[in-house]
Amino acid sequence: MLTPRLPRVIDRKSKKAKRTMKRRGFRARMPMSEQLESRLVLTASGFPGNDCPPDLDLSGVGDLQIVVGQPFTIDLYANGATAADLDINDNPTGDTIRLVLDPDVGTDTPVGATITSNGVFSWTPSAGQEGTFRIPVIAIDQGTPALADVEFLTVIVSATGDIAPSVDLNGPTAGLGFSNDFTENGGPVAATSSSLTITDPDSTNLESATIVLTNFQDGADEVLAVDTTGTSIVASSYNATTGELTLTGSDTLANYELVLKSLTYDNTSENPTVLDRTIQITVSDGGLSSPIVVSTISIVAENDAPTVDLNGEASGIDFAATFTEDNGPLSIVDAGVLVDDVDNANLESATITLTNVVDTTTESLAVDTTGTSIVANYDSGTGVLTLTGSDTLANYQLVLSTLTYDNTSQNPDETDRIVEVIVNDGTTDSATATITITVEGVNDPPDLDPIQDQTAEFGTLFQITVTATDPEGDVLTFQLDREGIGANIPASATITKTSDTTAVIEWTPSEGDGAGPFTFIVLVIDDDPTTPLADSETFVVTLQTDPPAVDLNGDGTGIDFAAAFTEDAGPTSVVDATATVTDADSTNLASATITITNVLNTDDEFLAVDVTGTSITPSYDPSTGILTLTGSDLVANYQQVIRTLTYDNVSDNPDTTDREIEVIVNDGFSDSAVATITVSVAGENDPPQLTLPSPYDTGTAVEVDIDTEVTFAVTVVDPDDAPEDLIFILDLDGSGIPAEIAQPTITTPPATVPGGTFSWTPSQTGTFTITIIVLDDDGAVDQETFILTVVDTSPASLIEGEPGDSDVNDLALLGVLDDEF
Numbered sequence: 001m002l003t004p005r006l007p008r009v010i011d012r013k014s015k016k017a018k019r020t021m022k023r024r025g026f027r028a029r030m031p032m033s034e035q036l037e038s039r040l041v042l043t044a045s046g047f048p049g050n051d052c053p054p055d056l057d058l059s060g061v062g063d064l065q066i067v068v069g070q071p072f073t074i075d076l077y078a079n080g081a082t083a084a085d086l087d088i089n090d091n092p093t094g095d096t097i098r099l100v101l102d103p104d105v106g107t108d109t110p111v112g113a114t115i116t117s118n119g120v121f122s123w124t125p126s127a128g129q130e131g132t133f134r135i136p137v138i139a140i141d142q143g144t145p146a147l148a149d150v151e152f153l154t155v156i157v158s159a160t161g162d163i164a165p166s167v168d169l170n171g172p173t174a175g176l177g178f179s180n181d182f183t184e185n186g187g188p189v190a191a192t193s194s195s196l197t198i199t200d201p202d203s204t205n206l207e208s209a210t211i212v213l214t215n216f217q218d219g220a221d222e223v224l225a226v227d228t229t230g231t232s233i234v235a236s237s238y239n240a241t242t243g244e245l246t247l248t249g250s251d252t253l254a255n256y257e258l259v260l261k262s263l264t265y266d267n268t269s270e271n272p273t274v275l276d277r278t279i280q281i282t283v284s285d286g287g288l289s290s291p292i293v294v295s296t297i298s299i300v301a302e303n304d305a306p307t308v309d310l311n312g313e314a315s316g317i318d319f320a321a322t323f324t325e326d327n328g329p330l331s332i333v334d335a336g337v338l339v340d341d342v343d344n345a346n347l348e349s350a351t352i353t354l355t356n357v358v359d360t361t362t363e364s365l366a367v368d369t370t371g372t373s374i375v376a377n378y379d380s381g382t383g384v385l386t387l388t389g390s391d392t393l394a395n396y397q398l399v400l401s402t403l404t405y406d407n408t409s410q411n412p413d414e415t416d417r418i419v420e421v422i423v424n425d426g427t428t429d430s431a432t433a434t435i436t437i438t439v440e441g442v443n444d445p446p447d448l449d450p451i452q453d454q455t456a457e458f459g460t461l462f463q464i465t466v467t468a469t470d471p472e473g474d475v476l477t478f479q480l481d482r483e484g485i486g487a488n489i490p491a492s493a494t495i496t497k498t499s500d501t502t503a504v505i506e507w508t509p510s511e512g513d514g515a516g517p518f519t520f521i522v523l524v525i526d527d528d529p530t531t532p533l534a535d536s537e538t539f540v541v542t543l544q545t546d547p548p549a550v551d552l553n554g555d556g557t558g559i560d561f562a563a564a565f566t567e568d569a570g571p572t573s574v575v576d577a578t579a580t581v582t583d584a585d586s587t588n589l590a591s592a593t594i595t596i597t598n599v600l601n602t603d604d605e606f607l608a609v610d611v612t613g614t615s616i617t618p619s620y621d622p623s624t625g626i627l628t629l630t631g632s633d634l635v636a637n638y639q640q641v642i643r644t645l646t647y648d649n650v651s652d653n654p655d656t657t658d659r660e661i662e663v664i665v666n667d668g669f670s671d672s673a674v675a676t677i678t679v680s681v682a683g684e685n686d687p688p689q690l691t692l693p694s695p696y697d698t699g700t701a702v703e704v705d706i707d708t709e710v711t712f713a714v715t716v717v718d719p720d721d722a723p724e725d726l727i728f729i730l731d732l733d734g735s736g737i738p739a740e741i742a743q744p745t746i747t748t749p750p751a752t753v754p755g756g757t758f759s760w761t762p763s764q765t766g767t768f769t770i771t772i773i774v775l776d777d778d779g780a781v782d783q784e785t786f787i788l789t790v791v792d793t794s795p796a797s798l799i800e801g802e803p804g805d806s807d808v809n810d811l812a813l814l815g816v817l818d819d820e821f
Helices: 015-023 253-261 393-400 635-642 795-799 806-814
Strands: 027-029 041-043 055-057 064-067 072-075 082-084 098-101 120-123 131-140 148-158 166-168 178-183 197-199 205-213 222-225 244-252 264-267 277-284 293-300 307-309 319-324 338-340 346-354 363-366 375-379 384-392 404-407 417-424 433-440 454-457 462-469 476-480 494-497 502-507 518-526 534-544 549-551 561-566 580-582 588-596 605-608 617-621 626-634 646-649 659-666 675-682 689-691 702-705 710-717 727-731 745-747 755-760 766-775 781-791
Touching: 055 131, 055 148, 064 072, 072 166, 166 277, 178 264, 197 253, 205 222, 205 253, 244 253, 253 277, 264 293, 307 417, 319 404, 338 393, 346 363, 346 393, 363 375, 384 393, 393 417, 404 433, 454 462, 462 476, 462 518, 462 534, 476 494, 502 518, 549 659, 561 646, 580 635, 588 605, 588 635, 605 617, 626 635, 635 659, 646 675, 689 781, 710 766, 710 781, 727 745, 755 766
Parallel strands: 064 148, 178 293, 319 433, 454 534, 561 675, 702 781
Antiparallel strands: 027 041, 055 082, 072 120, 098 131, 131 148, 166 197, 205 244, 205 277, 222 264, 277 293, 307 338, 346 384, 346 417, 363 404, 375 384, 417 433, 462 502, 476 518, 494 502, 518 534, 549 580, 588 626, 588 659, 605 646, 617 626, 659 675, 689 710, 710 755, 727 766, 745 755, 766 781
């Protein structure tokens, strides 16, 4: 409901005043009943659903000067008028505002005056309409209910006077303005219609024109231009700072029309601002300027494709790299790779394609997406590496800088690989950047299959097939490496190639090859002309032969033999005279080993054979009891020699433990079974050996003094008996020692002393013969006899002597006797 009506004379021309009224809750509307009334109504209560009226401002248009009888048209908006429709918060409502004149024609609106909804005012005043007119212009919004605003346009009509020129950019089409679309990268577009007209009722020439791009957004990328060819008009250079292009020079209306028809707008920005551009055009006849007319250029931006430059700062966008077999992943872009997009901060994907996948699953593309939102996926079947995920240009550039190519094939095809890189901003692909990868193979060694150790039989053909492969398919050569470390290959062994990848080794073992085992080293070598390579395998062949046999018992049962040795009997045969040595598959033997397994008398025991007439060499080691026979010779000769085997023991007290002697013969390949000789050892009792010390052992009488003890130790050696088992006896029969005087004695010493001690203090002079007898535990004896001459050398004995006694003479000589004696 409308309350109360206010006089229409209220002037709300001031924007500030109108905003103040809005804040106070006033609303303006034009009643829209049967006709649009000529009264302006304000309400303090407002209208639900349409809070505020539009706001029209004609102050920028100024007073208009026109002449009776001359048509006049002006685009109010192009010449300073503004209209806005804001809500209570001063935000645009988006309503389209239409302009109308007050319907009270003849009262408020002069007869003949019209206005289009979009603000083009026209009037050709007639005679009698001279004077000043304040014509109400009403702006109506699209609200429900519709609200309106009114402003007054001042028009001064003169009977005569200079008439301003006018420009109609649209020609016969309604309105004075022009509109066109500019599409990014589409080149210059017309900013006026080809039907453009310029009129000036009182002038045939114009002097200038001013063309202004009022809201340029992209700086020097935006340009206005005209073609003045064939006219006297001079066009200034477009001023990108002011957006102004001026035309000067007096020329006909037609020529100014021609030049303005050539007006174009261009924008070379790859990311133009899409705000509509407003181009204001006015012409001057030297006295008056035409009202401003507007050309509106809508900007249609086209998405610019992103770019990728794999070569960084170097020329071009492509890159070249060289991959060498076995060197691992290769970076295939320049470290300064560049990714750009002039109208997008992000990319959505990238597709990196190995266009000629030759080695299938062995070659791959890869990137590192660490720290980004990008997901990488490589399809080895197609060679396509896809990067997906919206992320910044910088991150896509970072990931692409890690792009690598790898090929794990040991025989890569050396065709150049072509890798294509395309990035996408979600709408458009970049141009394709290409990577050319030169692939260089290196020679790989052949691979010889492992060969298991083998066995062969004497006299039987041995065969084994060996197999090798080569990654490059090179021609292979097979060899036996006879000079290899540890090689022991029979001279008669051969190797023969049987196919591109196989060879057969053949050999018939013979006695001349030896016993083995034989170490074979097989070589396979490729035929690379630059760096031939090889592989080798080693295996051992062990010969399987029938072992020889030795039978020490000859015709007797079994192969063993028993013999008896008696001390001091000398070398004793310890094999049967019919002992046999045989070998089913060999005519020769290589060696024999004969061992006393329990040597008890060390250096006193011996084994010996007679090798006369053979090629056999014997060697006996008494410390080990081993007699070795060496030298390849006939089985019969080994039999002959073994039949001469003897055992000897030169000990005078041999250990009587049975001796065990083992006999083994060898044919160069295998040992025989062990044949055993058991030798019983019988000892013989050896008599003791008695020895007198000097000078008693000379058989000459030894002179001793009477009453002076004679004592000495005798020595006894008995191989069979310990000292404590010996008995010492003095045989005094026939000695000449009277029974009534003290008798000599001999004592048996302690067990650790091998001898006895003789002791006697003779109490009578004379010559006495004494025999010492030693008796062992088995009754064997030995004896030694010595002679003692007992003398008395005391003075008294000398005095009592007869004249002429030598002893007396001696004493006299010594001065023992004085003259009186």
